[in-house]
Amino acid sequence: MWKALHVAMVLGVLSLAGSCDRARSGPAADGEPTPPSASPRLLMIDGAHVSRVRDSLRRGEPQYREALAALEADAGRALALPPVSVTDEPVVPPSGDKHDYMSQAPYWWPDPSKPDGLPYVERDGERNPEIDRITDRQNLERLTRNVSTLGLAYYLTGREEFAEQLARFVRVWFLDEATRMNPHLEFAQGVPGVAEGRAAGIIESRFLPTIIDGVMLVEGSPAWTASDEEAFEEWMRSYLEWLLTSQKGRVQANRGNNQETWYRVQVVALALYTGETEAARTALLDGQAGIAGQFEPDGSQPRELSRTRAWDYSVFNLTAYMHLAALGERLDVDLWNFRTPTGSSLRQGVEYLVPFATGEEPFPHEQITEFRPSALHPVLRRAAVGFKEPRYRELAREIGGGTRRLELTLP
Template identity: 40%
Template sequence: MTPFLLLDPSALASYKTAYQKGSAAEAKQVKTLLSKADQALQHGPYTVTSKQRVPPSGDKHDYISQAPYWWPDPSKPDGKPYLQKDGLVNPETKALKDDENLAAMSHDVKDLALGYYFSSNEQYAAHAAKLLRTWFLDPATRMNPNLNFGQGIPGTNDGRSFGIIESRHLVYIPDALALLSGSKSVSPALVKDLKVWYAQYTQWLTTSKIGQEEGQNKNNHGTFHDVQVVDFALFIGNKDLARKTLETHTLPRLPVQFAADGSQPLELARTRPWNYVSMNLQGWLQLAVLAPQAGVDLWHYTSPRAAA
């Protein structure tokens, strides 16, 4: 049975019991949840191979995206190299759908898994399994386990470490598999194959130049690097990697990212500070939930500076 990582199984079980007993509050929420699962039944399957643009590798199985805040240089005939306008999204980046499809697949699988957990409707599980096989496993449609071409800047590079934040949605998949435990559509073989993909992606994330650079980024990008490595490591059973990442990357980040008054100077300096402050806090919340499973306590951490 796949363990829960970000979700609390005891809280879920209590909520499910209350729902089954007819509690009005829980019934209302589950009705909304099942509506989202019904909508997800109509979506997908998603794949990286459906895009029109071929990545620099020549392989459509490779994920590709373009840096959102970079625009053509009006003084150059071809606009290259592009110039940065922080906070302003270049609409041409929307033509590349891998980012959008990865996020949609992850959230649909989560919604379907929650729907199955509360209803035991095998349709939800079957569609979730189809979405997972199409994105991760089927030879014709699978995504190669790397982000070598994430957030490239035309005229400057084919991919950057900053693209790795786009795969943060993949943390929903392990918990979805836990919710789907018991379904005939989600076999042990499927879970095993998904763990192989996640192990390969984690290997790339922790050993590639781009992956290691993301681990050194100081702001929210560094936070979500850690979220992914810790979550994926726990999913594939590598608790040592999860603990090492928390101790060598995450703990040293706290005094860098948070001032004594709790503010986040690196995020507040951005052109869309509320967006980045709230997003970064979400990452830290996920890390705090994951950390005890690797023997690290973030909830009660005090920086050396504060203790002095």
């Protein structure tokens, strides 16, 4: 579904032009802070809502005080943590370059019928704890949590120590020559005896847009300079080019399941951040067309329902589509109200899962881990905004799963 995006066009689109869709003022002198924006155009959280939260707190209103206190406590703990890097990895990647990201596929296990266990065999939905000996995936998730926490805490409080720690974390992972990650995932989700890395590993970089949000929230702080911003944006541009032109990226763009959807979320988010508007638009239109292949008219998702954790993966894919639909608003590509000729739509996808979350109907598909109705909560919160349907927010409250952090980032 990336047929419209030829490599020649991609290389033309991925120019060195600055961002054209971001809420950022003009360039500052090197070493000077980048001027802040009043309401940040964030990628994964609602920038307008975050701005309203800050205004409410400045007026002394009590609505968000408890949520802010919890956020500040989390940010305070992050201040005591050391930065992480791909070069911390105890296992050397197949390339021999410690700057290359590396991980192991979670659902593959040693073959008990082979003396050396090779090649590994797949057991869908069953996580092999062996994967934790390779630490890049865990460290990237840790980095994402800390950067998102520190960025939001800085934006809402103005406390410079939060921005300073965020900048330190980001420089170590992305910018400093001694510790930076190379902008590709050639060795993600490898399988012993099968592959050194797989296209499926691209799912692990779905956290990058959240990291970008954290960085955008500290724009205006002296801790994050124009030269930091330029280098960080260039890293993201390089990674976007790898997503669009690499063999693994091309495979991932046509998976027809949650992997494909999260790939598109990454492409759109990074393209918007780096100003590659046409690449973002193409990915959004492909995502719109992809609804026909991933959703039945009744809202079910056959590819996800065939998994051993059918509930989890149905919610996971729909979560990605909620993000994609919200990003589509930036370029007037309407995924919220798109409907295929046969009646498939994102709204029907939400409606299909609701009765299982509320307990009105038992979930009729395989779910080998705990069935958690509350996993649908963030989807419903986003759906309430995107579809302008208050009922979804009421349903979210009914099934539980809300967090104080969510109150700060979503209406």
